[in-house]
Amino acid sequence: MTKKLRLGILASGNGTDLQSIIDASEGGLIDADIVVVVSDRKDAFALKRAKTHNIEGFFVNPKEKDEMDKEIDDVLTKNNVDLVVGAGYMRILSGDFVKKWYGKLINIHPALLPSFKGTNGQGDAFDYGVKITGCTTHFIDEKTDHGPIILQAAIKVMPGDNRDTLAQRILKVEHQVLPRTIQLYAEGRLKIEGRKVKILPGDSWLKEQENNSWVLYSEGY
Ligand code: GAR
Secondary structure (H helix, E strand, O other): OOOOEEEEEEOOOOOHHHHHHHHHHHOOOOOEEEEEEEEOOOOOHHHHHHHHOOOEEEEOOOOOHHHHHHHHHHHHHHOOOOEEEEOOOOOOOOHHHHHHHOOOEEEEEOOOOOOOOOOOHHHHHHHHOOOEEEEEEEEOOOOOOOOOEEEEEEEEOOOOOOHHHHHHHHHHHHHHHHHHHHHHHHOOOEEEEOOEEEEOOOOOOOOOOOOOOOEEEOOOO
């Protein structure tokens, strides 16, 4: 058996994205184990999820950005993390941290980047009146929500939607796209070429998972 990828997850909130990775890992869908969950919120439900699944949880007390990220870096390094995943982490990482982890640091965003960056991608897209939105996984670089895009999924905004029904539908798809992205990384199939990410040939999850007709998955899913 090949060596499993060691994941460090950064999460600020409820942690359903984290849960999707836990489920995929425990269910053998991805060749990766979560070794530590880091949160900037002591009461984050994500930390409770970690505890329930016997995963080390680490609360990093918010303070000056460089100092805070140094602490996070220490925890990740101590745990021999191979890939760091932003799963609902609501802070901007410091330049030094991003430089050190570049290529091993990914994020999921609840909109089709480069539209609707920031901490309310779903709400901003909804308020703008878009008819199609979605989610994006990308490598993190030094600019916010800017790094090379890995996968995207497009989702229709329905007539009866409000911000929250839309956010829930996006989340459902995030829970497919995020583990899929991690598995592509684990298989060594992601090659960064400047702004682009080349996805090397291999299997697809399209047939194996529920394929929702209201979702358009990018190549590589
Ligand atoms: C997810 O929708 C994720 O894409 C978003 O936060 C939510 C976390 O949900 N992330 C961002 O907005 C990052 N800018 P969760 O706590 O249930 O996983």
